[in-house]
Amino acid sequence: MSNVSGRTTTDRASARVAIFGGVYNNHVSLAAVIRDARERGATELYCLGDMGGFGPSPDRVFPLLRDAGVVCVQGNYDHSVGNDLDDCACGYTDPRDNAFAQISYDYTVARTSDANKAWLRALPPSIRREWGGRRVLLAHGSPRRTNEFLWESATSDAFLRRLLDDHDADALFVTHTGIHWTRELDDCRVVVNVGAIGRPANDGRTEVWYSLVDVDSEAGSLRAAHVPVAYDHESLAREMLEEGLPDEFVETILTGWWTTCLEILPAKERTRGRY
Amino acid sequence: MTRLEPTAAAAPHSPDRDEVVLALDALDTLWLQVGGTLCNLACRHCFISCGPRNDSHAFMDVAAAAAALRDAEARGVKDIYFTGGEPFLHPQIRELIDLALAVGPLTILTNGMLIDAAMAAWLRERFDASRYSLELRVSLDGTSARSNDPVRGRGTFTAIVEALQRLAAVGLSPVVTVTEVDGVDAGSRERFAQLLRDAGLRQPRLKFLAPFRIGREARRGRPYDPSERLTHEAVDAQGLAALQCASSRMVTARGVWPCPILIDDDGARLGDALGDGLRPIALRSPACHTCYVEGVTCRT
Numbered sequence: 001m002s003n004v005s006g007r008t009t010t011d012r013a014s015a016r017v018a019i020f021g022g023v024y025n026n027h028v029s030l031a032a033v034i035r036d037a038r039e040r041g042a043t044e045l046y047c048l049g050d051m052g053g054f055g056p057s058p059d060r061v062f063p064l065l066r067d068a069g070v071v072c073v074q075g076n077y078d079h080s081v082g083n084d085l086d087d088c089a090c091g092y093t094d095p096r097d098n099a100f101a102q103i104s105y106d107y108t109v110a111r112t113s114d115a116n117k118a119w120l121r122a123l124p125p126s127i128r129r130e131w132g133g134r135r136v137l138l139a140h141g142s143p144r145r146t147n148e149f150l151w152e153s154a155t156s157d158a159f160l161r162r163l164l165d166d167h168d169a170d171a172l173f174v175t176h177t178g179i180h181w182t183r184e185l186d187d188c189r190v191v192v193n194v195g196a197i198g199r200p201a202n203d204g205r206t207e208v209w210y211s212l213v214d215v216d217s218e219a220g221s222l223r224a225a226h227v228p229v230a231y232d233h234e235s236l237a238r239e240m241l242e243e244g245l246p247d248e249f250v251e252t253i254l255t256g257w258w259t260t261c262l263e264i265l266p267a268k269e270r271t272r273g274r275y
Numbered sequence: 276m277t278r279l280e281p282t283a284a285a286a287p288h289s290p291d292r293d294e295v296v297l298a299l300d301a302l303d304t305l306w307l308q309v310g311g312t313l314c315n316l317a318c319r320h321c322f323i324s325c326g327p328r329n330d331s332h333a334f335m336d337v338a339a340a341a342a343a344l345r346d347a348e349a350r351g352v353k354d355i356y357f358t359g360g361e362p363f364l365h366p367q368i369r370e371l372i373d374l375a376l377a378v379g380p381l382t383i384l385t386n387g388m389l390i391d392a393a394m395a396a397w398l399r400e401r402f403d404a405s406r407y408s409l410e411l412r413v414s415l416d417g418t419s420a421r422s423n424d425p426v427r428g429r430g431t432f433t434a435i436v437e438a439l440q441r442l443a444a445v446g447l448s449p450v451v452t453v454t455e456v457d458g459v460d461a462g463s464r465e466r467f468a469q470l471l472r473d474a475g476l477r478q479p480r481l482k483f484l485a486p487f488r489i490g491r492e493a494r495r496g497r498p499y500d501p502s503e504r505l506t507h508e509a510v511d512a513q514g515l516a517a518l519q520c521a522s523s524r525m526v527t528a529r530g531v532w533p534c535p536i537l538i539d540d541d542g543a544r545l546g547d548a549l550g551d552g553l554r555p556i557a558l559r560s561p562a563c564h565t566c567y568v569e570g571v572t573c574r575t
Contacts, residue, residue, distance in 0.1 A: 156380065
């Protein structure tokens with residue numbers, strides 16, 4: 001599958017772009033993020049993949065994405081669901097993490113329509129743009145591997161420079177880990193993990209996070225900011241309970257602390273969390 | 276472009292047609308055998324037979340470690356691992372840790388016993404000060420002295436648990452690595468988790484590893500059967516790509532090896548310096564069979 005590339009409305013002197021990822025079936029936060037981004041003046045919206053998993057009622061996110069004109073990248077979850085694979089290929093290594101991931105995946109793949117699976121199958125693995133004269137690459141986990149985790153504390157500058165070199169990019173935006181961060185390298189290139197909008201960032205807050213990117217074409221600069229968005233997380237939790245999803249998932253939505261997918265966390269990120 | 280391409284040089288020894296040969300995809304992980312084969316313990320399952328008198332690989336000197344780190348950084352290394360032997364035997368371990376953390380995230384494999392309260396406090400300080408993760412992997416092979424000490428040595432269960440308590444006291448959360456010397460049952464994970472909670476670790480983290488039937492483990496358990504070799508018929512590209520040696524190399528005081536498991540195998544030696552050791556490798560050791568079949572990775 002080829003990448004998507006091209007010049008866009010951000011060819012204007014200045015523009016604001018919203019980039020998010022990790023929707024995880026959370027249609028309530030997705031609607032809130034789209035609304036927030038529009039209110040803040042974002043003219044283009046991008047989603048870096050993983051529409052399913054964790055939350056309830058998978059088919060509810062697709063009309064929101066399409067109606068808002070969100071340009072989407074295919075995540076590992078989207079590839080698996082789209083192709084009716086046996087598991088999400090999330091990249092976990094711990095039996096407990098994999099057990100919970102399988103619950104999410106089986107729930108999601110059974111409730112995603114054939115039409116939406118076809119839509120997921122057709123998504124590109126990455127998207128290229130040129131913003132402010134900078135070569136921008138949008139990917140899911142990393143540009144070399146869809147399910148690679150790029151954690152802030154476990155990813156060296158040297159490795160990020162290699163990724164940017166290998167993939168001819170000045171700016172890279174990814175998701176997959178669920179925790180947002182920005183690294184500005186000493187050569188002025190930048191890597192941004194936009195976090196996830198489907199569940200909180202293991203920080204004890206119930207908001208979810210996405211990124212706003214201000215493009216200044218005259219100055220040739222990109223400036224990314226992480227934005228928290230509050231949403232009706234209690235209604236989502238009720239819906240999850242009604243769907244019979246695990247109490248552990250609901251607890252995360254209600255408290256902001258991860259209860260699953262913990263063993264993949266590096267020491268720094270793990271220590272900041274409750275569990 | 277810094278992507279590493281295999282050189283035209285042959286794998287160590289000329290591989291015969293039956294051998295599976297694996298090229299390095301990229302140098303993601305650098306292993307440094309900072310502790311050599313010197314250890315305060317002489318565990319009966321040690322695959323490289325480390326002990327107080329085994330100096331077949333000496334401590335790495337700081338200059339050699341720094342050179343390997345610089346080379347790896349130039350090649351875009353993602354993370355770094357220290358092992359031994361026992362890394363905390365090294366008289367300049369603090370300097371080595373600081374050098375590594377200046378390049379990227381660091382994991383140290385240790386039995387923990389030499390981490391006293393002062394060292395634990397220093398590690399916590401470095402954990403906080405570094406923007407990269409500092410991980411500790413502490414080895415423990417049973418949830419009681421009765422199950423652990425026959426493998427790791429008399430008194431080691433108590434000593435290692437006390438080390439975990441010292442780490443917990445400063446708020447560090449090590450990964451406890453368990454070698455499945457006699458297999459594990461369904462309750463093993465929870466018993467270990469409870470032991471760690473009892474030691475004060477609020478986030479019990481565990482990694483279970485299959486034993487490698489070389490070194491002392493070949494005598495404690497059993498050696499590999501001649502049938503336990505990788506063949507072309509037994510492997511596929513996806514499985515090979517997942518092997519740690521597809522994206523890492525080990526540097527010791529004696530040169531470069533494909534991985535931490537094979538440093539006792541002189542036939543597996545790849546060269547003097549990291550740059551010499553990036554060529555394809557032949558997966559001829561029976562230990563390669565364990566990595567492939569069991570899905571073992573020494574990474575955390």
